[in-house]
Amino acid sequence: MKTKVTAIFDIGKTNKKFFLFDRDYQEVYREYTRFDTIKDEDGYPTEDLASLQIWLKEVFDRILNSKKYTITAINFSTYGASFVHLDEHGEVLTPLYNYTKPLDKKVVDKFYETYGPREKFAKETGSSDAGMLNSGMQLYWLKYSKPELFKKIAFSLHLPQYISYIFTGIPLSEYTSIGCHTGLWDYGKKDYHSWVYSEGIHRILPPIVSTETSINMNYNGKRIKLGVGIHDSSAALLPYVRSIKKKFILVSTGTWSIALNPFSEKLLSQEDIKKDCINYMRINGKPAKASRIFLGNEYSYQVKQLAEHFKVSKDFHKSVSFDYDIFFELIKDFTYCFKWHSIMDENMPSETTFSFDRFEHAYHQLMVELVLLQVESIKTATGDDQIEKLYIDGGFSDNDVYIKLVSHYLRNMELRTTDSSLGSALGAAIAISDVKLNSKFLKKNYALKKHVPFIIK
Structure with missing residues (x-):
């Protein structure tokens, strides 16, 4: 057969x-x-x-x-x-x-x-x-x-x-x-x-x-x-829209990190436009409000600079896990250290300067600063909507430091990560199918994981 x-x-x-x-x-x-x-x-x-x-x-x-x-x-x-x-x-x-x-x-x-x-x-x-x-x-x-x-x-x-x-x-x-x-x-x-x-x-x-x-x-x-045919970003959103009953934000991470709000019924505000928000469109013609930052591109550039500075291998950053003690040490007297290469931000200094003597400390500092930008992007996409569910897919979904920090700074949201390199392809398949998806779909097809914020000491 x-x-x-x-x-x-x-x-x-x-x-x-x-x-x-x-x-x-x-x-x-x-x-x-x-x-x-x-x-x-x-x-x-x-x-x-x-x-x-x-x-x-x-x-x-x-x-x-x-x-x-x-x-x-x-x-x-x-x-x-x-x-x-x-x-x-x-x-x-x-x-x-x-x-x-x-x-x-x-x-x-x-x-x-x-x-x-x-x-x-x-x-x-x-x-x-x-x-x-x-x-x-x-x-x-x-x-x-x-x-x-x-x-x-x-x-x-x-x-x-x-x-x-x-x-x-x-x-x-x-x-x-x-x-x-x-x-x-x-x-x-x-x-x-x-x-x-x-x-x-x-x-x-x-x-x-x-x-x-x-x-x-x-x-x-x-x-x-x-x-x-279907536009790939809208296709990637479709399995979530079809299988989740409550409102959510999807953050699709990669070279660009795009926070998508498929439940925004309003036109973009002047404030949204200032923050470079745009609309994608769902398959039913409704807008999906999107806030974008060049996160993956910036991350790649900065970890390369850190590897050269600390004389470690270019892939060393992949082995760094979240360290609570380093994080609490950094936020006691927090200051911004990184000048971005491909992102404009009013908080960044005119030059990158830090006094850390270990790669892990500098890396945690980098991730805190990047995640603060990510959190603002998520809040921009959310706007006035009451949304408690947050899904993250793509390259950063398995970055332990990134996920722990997003979970910490957005404690009011339930954070889940998904792992599917098939996102837009699966969405295209679902678009022409009559099959109804249920809440178990993401768990079965996307290796869905729930994340709980760490306890503040």
Whole structure:
């Protein structure tokens, strides 16, 4: 008997992953690949879309003919803020422009002169002024910088929907990609922002469907349910939303640490915007308020500096556990010691200075300062909402010092950590499933752990 499975392509900027999940969402197969970047017409690095398309088809066709598995459904999770532009024949017109590509300042200024001011626009769209990371701005840039090319666009598809289009041939839009810091969506009106209509951009945006939409197709002689794709951050949030009954904050940690509040019903406040809050979008079109800090990036930089200073191995920080005595010694006369490399903070000194003679002391000082930033980020995401549950996943979920400190500084919240490198892939599988999740799902699939604050001496 072949095992019935759901297939998921999870496309990150670095790793391209393919998973098979059984009916209980247990991973039964995976494979990874990477592609070298190519260059766009300005010499800026970008995704090799042609190689990606070949790999997608090759993997899927191979698994489809497997003697071990029967694919019943397939869905797609990818990074956001990226458009694929198609002509009337369905051919790709441009490179997949990298969302880190700098935008011409004149174009951005012209946009805000016409549709600003920036603060009002940020409040309405849940999008900070972030250049190409606001994918809607890419369409505006194309219209005015490359007008002849823009005229040839029949459809602009966000990357998750383009990957789906490769298999279905049906151009569609869906909520999580539209609502993710694109500058396209007006959260108050629950429709595209007025600038989209003023510029005629809506004509090249395909019909919007629910993220849970699936298309039943005969693919190479097999009946398969094909999903329309989902933005990876919204996908990672979905298993929590579906299996937890009470309100919660999810902190997804990695290079960026993103505190997500999927229960915030209000538009962003002026204070939120000042703190660089943005909105992601849930699959039902509701906002998920997000507060971001460059925590993992800063951590990597600082532990490298500490390892060089104390002449220890570069991985020594991984062996440090929380030490109560060191912590209480530090907070007796606490002062800020670290100047951040990639974070702006009013408390940081002009230079990094400390008088510790052991790595462990300096490391605890670093972690206290980083966690204080993290706590502020969590409080910003929480806002006025009464939320008592806190979940942390990703790279910092197994950092003992980080977890003990977050638990200590947020004693009023119940802290649980989860361990799943499959977050967005599992979310994409759940999005096209009719299965109801219960509270045991996270425990079974995510190695859920509860943490109790330490006792203050």
